[in-house]
Amino acid sequence: xxxxxxxxxxxxxxxAFIIGASACSCSGVEQVGRAYGLxxxxxxxxxxxxxxxxxxxxxGFEETEGPASWAKRxxxxxxxxxxxxxxxxxxxxxxxxxxxxxxxxxxxxxxTPSYKRSGDDVTFEQWVKTEQNAKFYVxxxxxxxxxxxxADGSAADIDFSVEKNxxxxxxxxxxxxxxxWSGANYALGWQGNINKMSDYLVRxxxxxxxxxxTADDNGFTVGGVQTGATLVDFHDYMKLAKKAYDSAM
Numbered sequence: 679x680x681x682x683x684x685x686x687x688x689x690x691x692x693x694a695f696i697i698g699a700s701a702c703s704c705s706g707v708e709q710v711g712r713a714y715g716l717x718x719x720x721x722x723x724x725x726x727x728x729x730x731x732x733x734x735x736x737x738g739f740e741e742t743e744g745p746a747s748w749a750k751r752x753x754x755x756x757x758x759x760x761x762x763x764x765x766x767x768x769x770x771x772x773x774x775x776x777x778x779x780x781x782x783x784x785x786x787x788x789x790t791p792s793y794k795r796s797g798d799d800v801t802f803e804q805w806v807k808t809e810q811n812a813k814f815y816v817x818x819x820x821x822x823x824x825x826x827x828x829a830d831g832s833a834a835d836i837d838f839s840v841e842k843n844x845x846x847x848x849x850x851x852x853x854x855x856x857x858x859w860s861g862a863n864y865a866l867g868w869q870g871n872i873n874k875m876s877d878y879l880v881r882x883x884x885x886x887x888x889x890x891x892t893a894d895d896n897g898f899t900v901g902g903v904q905t906g907a908t909l910v911d912f913h914d915y916m917k918l919a920k921k922a923y924d925s926a927m
C-alpha cells in the first residue's frame with residue numbers, strides 16, 4: 679500500500695514538474711500582432727506590435743493614403759489622365775483597387791467624392807472600417823494594384839512612380855516614404871508623431887491607456903506621462919495599436 683501511495687505521489691510530482699516546465703518554456707517568446715483600419719478620415723493604417731508577455735517590445739505604424747489623394751486630378755501630372763473622366767470636384771469618376779471597381783457618387787465634393795464599390799452602397803471610408811477590407815486595400819496598394827479607369831472601364835496608363843521622390847508605384851502613397859506632413863515648418867510632422875507614440879508604448883505599454891485622453895498644448899498625456907504626440911487623431915492610431923497588441927496572444 680505504501681509503495682502504491684509513493685508511486686502516486688511521485689507521478690503527481692513528475693506531472694507538476696512537466697506542467698511547470700512547459701509553462702516556463704513559453705516565457706521569453708515574442709509574439710507579433712497586426713491590425714488594419716481607417717485613420718484620419720481618409721487613410722488606412724497598418725500597425726504591427728511585438729510583445730513578450732505584457733511588455734511591448736516594438737511597434738510599427740504604416741499609413742497608406744486613400745483614393746481621396748491618388749485619384750485627385752490635382753495630384754496627377756501625367757498627360758495620359760486626359761482619357762479619364764473626372765467629377766466637378768476634381769476626382770476620377772471610376773477607380774480600380776485590386777479586382778474591385780469604385781465609382782464616385784458625389785459629383786461636386788472636393789474632399790472625397792464618396793467612392794462606392796460596384797453593387798454596394800458603402801463608401802470607401804466605411805468599407806475600410808472592416809479590417810479584412812483595410813488589409814485588402816493596404817496589400818493591393820503595396821503591390822501597385824490600383825488604377826484610374828477610363829469611361830470604357832480600361833485602366834489609364836499613368837506612371838504614379840515618377841510623381842514624387844522617384845518612388846515605386848507601390849510606395850508612392852505610403853506616408854513613411856512620400857514626405858507627407860514633413861519639412862522645416864513642422865516640428866514633428868507625421869513621422870515624428872508616429873515615433874512619439876511608438877516610444878511611449880515601448881516604455882509604458884497599454885496599461886494606462888483608456889481611449890478617453892485629451893490633448894493640451896504639449897500633446898496627449900496617458901496615465902500622467904506626456905507622450906509628446908500632438909496629432910489630432912491620436913486615438914485612431916492608439917486603438918489600432920491596442921488591437922494589434924491584443925491579437926498577439
